[in-house]
Amino acid sequence: MSDTNPRLFDVDWATFKPWKVAPVRHRISDHPLLQLPPLIELSSRLAKHGRIRTHSNDAYAGTAFNHAPMLYPNQRSPEETLANIESAKAWMSLLNVQTDEIYRGLVDEVLDDLKLGIDRFDPGMTYRGGWIFVTSPNTVTPFHMDKEHNFIMQIKGNKRLLVWEKDDLEVLSEEARDLFHASHSRDLVTWREEARARAHVFELKPGMGAYMPSTAPHLVENGDNTSVTVSFTYYTDATRRDSRLHSMHQRLRGWGLSPSPVGARPFLDSLLDSLAVGTSHLQHLADRTRGREPLLDSVRYAHALVS
Numbered sequence: 001m002s003d004t005n006p007r008l009f010d011v012d013w014a015t016f017k018p019w020k021v022a023p024v025r026h027r028i029s030d031h032p033l034l035q036l037p038p039l040i041e042l043s044s045r046l047a048k049h050g051r052i053r054t055h056s057n058d059a060y061a062g063t064a065f066n067h068a069p070m071l072y073p074n075q076r077s078p079e080e081t082l083a084n085i086e087s088a089k090a091w092m093s094l095l096n097v098q099t100d101e102i103y104r105g106l107v108d109e110v111l112d113d114l115k116l117g118i119d120r121f122d123p124g125m126t127y128r129g130g131w132i133f134v135t136s137p138n139t140v141t142p143f144h145m146d147k148e149h150n151f152i153m154q155i156k157g158n159k160r161l162l163v164w165e166k167d168d169l170e171v172l173s174e175e176a177r178d179l180f181h182a183s184h185s186r187d188l189v190t191w192r193e194e195a196r197a198r199a200h201v202f203e204l205k206p207g208m209g210a211y212m213p214s215t216a217p218h219l220v221e222n223g224d225n226t227s228v229t230v231s232f233t234y235y236t237d238a239t240r241r242d243s244r245l246h247s248m249h250q251r252l253r254g255w256g257l258s259p260s261p262v263g264a265r266p267f268l269d270s271l272l273d274s275l276a277v278g279t280s281h282l283q284h285l286a287d288r289t290r291g292r293e294p295l296l297d298s299v300r301y302a303h304a305l306v307s
C-alpha cells in the first residue's frame, strides 16, 4: 500500500471530489477510546467545560437545530445518560473532543490518516475537531448544516443518514448559507418533508460512514437501537475561502444587493476574497494592537466555540 493511501479508511479517491458527498468505509469501530466506559469518563471531563449537547427524543427532523437542547431538555447528567443510554430517551453529543488531552490523539490519528488522501484534492487542513454522538433508540438529529468538512462514521448500532449536496439550492438556499457563515445563525435552515426525495440516503452500520462537505445539509435518524457515531471535521484552504465569500455576500445583502451564488462569478469572487483577506488582516492587526489575540481558523485544532 502506498503511503498516500489512508490505512483506516476506504474512500474511492478516483472519484472523490471535495465538494461532493461520498460513501466511506472505516476500521475504527473497535478503537478502545470509542467504547462506552471511556466515553462516560470523557463526558465527565467535557461537562466541566460545558462541552456536552443533549436533548430528549422529542426532537424531530424539523426542530430548530440550535434550539433543540432548550426546547426538549434531557434532565439527566451526561454520565447517567450514557450509562443508561438504552432507556434514557436521549440524544447526546460530546463536543470538541480535540480539547481533551486523550481524545486529541484520536482526532490526530484519524485525520493524519485521512489527510494522506485528502491533501491531493483539498490542501490546507486546519481546525481539526472531533464529535461523538451517543443516542438512545428512535432519536433524531434535526436537519442542519455545519461549516466544516466532515467524515461521519458509524461505530455501534444502525442509523439512517440523509445528506444533500451543497449546491442543491432547492433544499437549502444560498441566503441561508450566507447568513450562516456571517453569523453562525441557522435561522434560514428550514425543513420540508419533500426534501427527502433529493437526499443521499446512507443506511449506516458499524464500519460504514460518509463524507459530507462543508454546509451539505444533513439529518440523522436512529433505528430502534442505541448508537455511537463519530464525526471528524476540518477546514481547508477552499472551505476558508468559501466561508469568506459567503460572509461577503451576506454583507452585500445588507446593502440591498442580491449577489449571485458563490462560484457563479469567479472574477467577482476573486475581488471580494482579496477584499475579505485584506480586511481580516487589518482586523487581526488591530486586535493585536489592543492586546487581543485573534481567533484564527488557520490553527491546527478547532477553538471550542460551539456548545
Ligand SMILES: [Fe+2]
Pocket: 144, 145, 146, 218
Ligand atoms: Fe452536523
